[in-house]
Amino acid sequence: MVKKHCTAIVLAAGQGKRMGTKVHKQYLLLQDKPVLYYSLQTFQDSALIDEIYLVTGQGEEAYCEEQIVRPYGFTKVTHIVEGGAERYNSVWNALKYVEDGYVFIHDGARPFISEEIIERAYESVQSCNACVVGMPVKDTIKIADDHANVAETPDRSKVWMVQTPQVFHVGLVKEAYRCLMEQEETNVTDDAMVVETFTGHSVRLVQGSYENIKITTPEDLEIGEVFAGKYGK
Ligand SMILES: Nc1ccn([C@@H]2O[C@H](COP(=O)(O)OP(=O)(O)OP(=O)(O)O)[C@@H](O)[C@H]2O)c(=O)n1
Numbered sequence: 001m002v003k004k005h006c007t008a009i010v011l012a013a014g015q016g017k018r019m020g021t022k023v024h025k026q027y028l029l030l031q032d033k034p035v036l037y038y039s040l041q042t043f044q045d046s047a048l049i050d051e052i053y054l055v056t057g058q059g060e061e062a063y064c065e066e067q068i069v070r071p072y073g074f075t076k077v078t079h080i081v082e083g084g085a086e087r088y089n090s091v092w093n094a095l096k097y098v099e100d101g102y103v104f105i106h107d108g109a110r111p112f113i114s115e116e117i118i119e120r121a122y123e124s125v126q127s128c129n130a131c132v133v134g135m136p137v138k139d140t141i142k143i144a145d146d147h148a149n150v151a152e153t154p155d156r157s158k159v160w161m162v163q164t165p166q167v168f169h170v171g172l173v174k175e176a177y178r179c180l181m182e183q184e185e186t187n188v189t190d191d192a193m194v195v196e197t198f199t200g201h202s203v204r205l206v207q208g209s210y211e212n213i214k215i216t217t218p219e220d221l222e223i224g225e226v227f228a229g230k231y232g233k
């Protein structure tokens, strides 16, 4: 099968409110390298990825170019795009420029993706056009009512924690995002939800890894410091 063009959109325009540090969490250091460095390096090294769109906070484009993209030699970063108020705004600000092939939408706050994850997602998207990386939950899950009483205990074997990259045929995900951008309000929290909601297209789950954590709250930095020794170069 002929290889299709693959674009990675790496999102780094968040405020890191739950982390609460002055420096946005994507620029904090793990083993002396910025959180954002790790996923960019993996996409840079992957033979499947042709180009990278990096989405940064307003006014952070030059910082990213000068402190991250150039010094680490991320030659696949072809566009640095300004993000928006919410994650989905940031996605759209880059996605609208992507023309064809497959797009890997990834949180820059998830440093520990691997080539194997990229390969599994690429393998899957070729047959289903929409897939998300995730892992089965390890804990028992409870659905709560409005008073923090247990309303339901779902069958754990069917519950996954969803990660990124979330990988789509460009035409499909752009159609979904165009519909989303016409809405006045939305509660979407990931790209799969946009595709599910606005196209009805099914989304396949692909095995990620338990190391593919999102750096969200301060204790994640301690875990990240340990994993960082195994990733990056
Ligand atoms: N407007 C936004 C919001 C988030 N993101 C990115 O999307 C990913 C989602 O992770 P999350 O933990 O939600 O990041 P933040 O929005 O920065 O965190 P918080 O919700 O705690 O403020 C991150 O890589 C973040 O930089 C983005 O590009 N643009």
Ligand SMILES: C[C@](O)(CO)[C@H](O)COP(=O)(O)O
Pocket (backbone or CB within 6 Å): 087, 107, 162, 163, 164, 189, 190, 191, 214
């Ligand atoms: C896309 C995501 O990382 C999948 O787990 C997650 O939904 C992002 O959500 P957040 O609210 O921005 O943390």
